[in-house]
Amino acid sequence: MTDSSLRLIAALLLATPLSSGAQSYELPHGRWFDGNSFVARTIYVDRGVIVARRPARVDSTIDLTGKFIVPPYGEAHNHNIEGSPPATIKKYLDAGIFYVKDPCSFPEASVEAVGKLNIPSSIDGVFSGGCLTSVDGHPSGLVRRNIARGSMKPTDGDGRFLHALVDSTDFERRWPGILASKPDFIKVILVYSEEHAKRANDPAYFNWHGMDPALLPLVVARTHSAGLRVSAHVESAADFHAAVTAGVDEINHMPGFRPDRDSVSTMTRVKRYEIAPADARLAAQRGTYVVTTLGESTDFLAMGDKAGLDSATRKQVRDLYVRNLKLLRSSGVRIAIGSDAFRGNSMTEIMSIRTLGAFDDRELLRMWSIVTPKTIFPGRHIACFDAGCEASLLALDGDPLTDFKNTQRIGLRMKRGVLLSP
Template sequence: MKQLLLGLFSFTLLASCKTNVVNHAQIEFTRGQWFNGTSFEDRTVWVKDGVLRFFEGEVQSDTIIDLGGKFVTPPFAEAHNHNLESDYKLEERIKSYLDNGVFYVKLLSSIKKRIDPLMHHYNKPTGIDINMAHAPLTGSGGHPIALRKRFLEYGHFDGLFNTLKEIESHGYHIIDTKEDLEYKWEEIVSFKPDFIKINLLYSEEYLTRKNDTAYFGKKGLDPSLVPDIVKKAHDHNLRVSAHVATAHDFHVAVAAGVDEIAHLPEIHNGKPIDLEDAKLAFQKGVVVVTTASLVTKNKEKPNYGALLGNVRSNLEILKNEGVTMAIGSDMYNDNSVDEFQLLHSLDLFTNLELLKMWCENSATTTLPYRKVGFLKDGFEASFLVLDQNPLEDIKNINQTITLRVKQGVILE
């Protein structure tokens, strides 16, 4: 039996345990302060077959790791990004995610043909776990068609697609009518998405923008179709995440019963969300992903202070109504760390609320059918060991990580 003290013998711990943790050995973690959802409690926890056990197993522990009173939390998650679809700086991105304790990433769109050759990097104990929507549903000329067109012209799709028409169904699905939804549904699910993403942009101006080429890429679905899409997805056991831009988009999505709002609305427009819509989101259990740091793209604008204030105000409305919020950035060069820091800077959430948003809420909306996000008996043995108590000082929590364990594997 190996008995190791975390800290002084951390190098020995990593070297000796790296190959002993998986499947057959049982590891006993002693003297850890484990997060129970509200506070930290001193307890001994066992790991066997990649699962947490809060009672001593039948097999004698192969290794005992003394955590020395350090603090144990679930890992973090990134509930909205798009930066794992290509091999550009991929290993660097994955390392950054893991180094910062972010184990789970929700990809709100991806091209299956492009990401399939990269899947060996994901969904394994030594890598990050991802959940993917693949091609989002939008209207004719809607988002992200202009984005796909621009990337095609940049050469990002060389070897995959030669024309914008070829990208359709791989990079987006155009749904303009109920007949389109019925006709294209089998093709949509043939890509085996983990969930369905729909795009709503300025839905209050849908008829104005519908046939106006000036709004190419700046519009989305017909809002009247959203209830039918949600029902269709739910009938096939698929959750629905809605990209929204405005308070009206938020209203349409929540009223239709989507499972997740992929963006805080009104980030760039500066309008309040309706209190009744926030109440309805709580009643229906809708998760709102923050993406608040997108407001920093307006830093050079004279109204930036007002936009930031509106972001805070809308977050406060959601918080006061008890709406579940998850941390996601939608920033290509982020991994939810800067998003977390912006939320912390708003002086709106307590340390406990921020911790639960990043660990629990973000993980469960990213991987809703997995036992992740909590340190409970029978849940996946994925956790972080921290030097300091985040309930007392959470600002640089990602810099206090001394040990990372994913599905029972101790990561270097």
């Protein structure tokens, strides 16, 4: 038996609902979101799962009194769940976000989360462990800063929070150790890969380069044969192209989500962030997910002159985001909501994205409650209300398609058949 099939069995065992303790329910008078509209139905729950028929014994009936029922939301990109801080978990549950993906963490993050995450009363989280980059590549700057602050040790960088790959031999040597730490998925870093050689050899670009794009096909092949998915950090349209053509499963960030080397003056060069229509088509064909992380930048642009950019440039960048998002949408790419905002989450992200006007509220709700959870836990029957789906839901006091703020008027939360306290 291979290591990956053992891992699969372990995942299946963990995903099995508790047979004792979970109640059976009849849930009448709800209007259930099917991805397009709200449909009046009565739903039955037995041992944490939605069932087609009324169970022989119903423990309790909850009258949903015409409320609007949506699947719990997802946050596809945040680093704030490592260490499982209770206040952060509460903030997620309050916002109706049950599923969180952390792309770049310490290798022991999942083990430390046992008993705190992935239990009925908490959020469910996945961790990539250290991300794959190059020597002095992103996020080496973060590591350096945290060492200076005393929150990381010098030994916490290469081999733990990140893997500074030199070449393919180096990758092959490290790969068994990376897998042994049991990551939930693999995260690779691409940063202006079209200039990789120049940046990787120039200290002026410290932290502003990533993994050698030539290694990407090998990393994707090894990761897929281990039964795991690959997420790729991108900055430029060339990174997006490299990621899609190499067959990654998820692209993190929209190109141009932040200025090159944190210098806002570079934002005038929008051309290098324009996603090619052929790449968008390929991403759609391959089922590649794209995670937004545009909220902070969108809010920054909305600051007006205080942003330190003239209004023409602000408009140019905003238009770029809208154009790229509309291209992905018209090509049929799966767009997931992720904020990468340590003090925020996908709620703040989706509210900011909404101001761009690239999507209608129905699409936004579908992205947040259906698409996003699926790229966090692709193997689970979540984000659906059919027989066999996990019985997880939010009951909203008003129609979110009439007023999107109703996505936050949550009257009741159920996770795998367990009612969460309000």
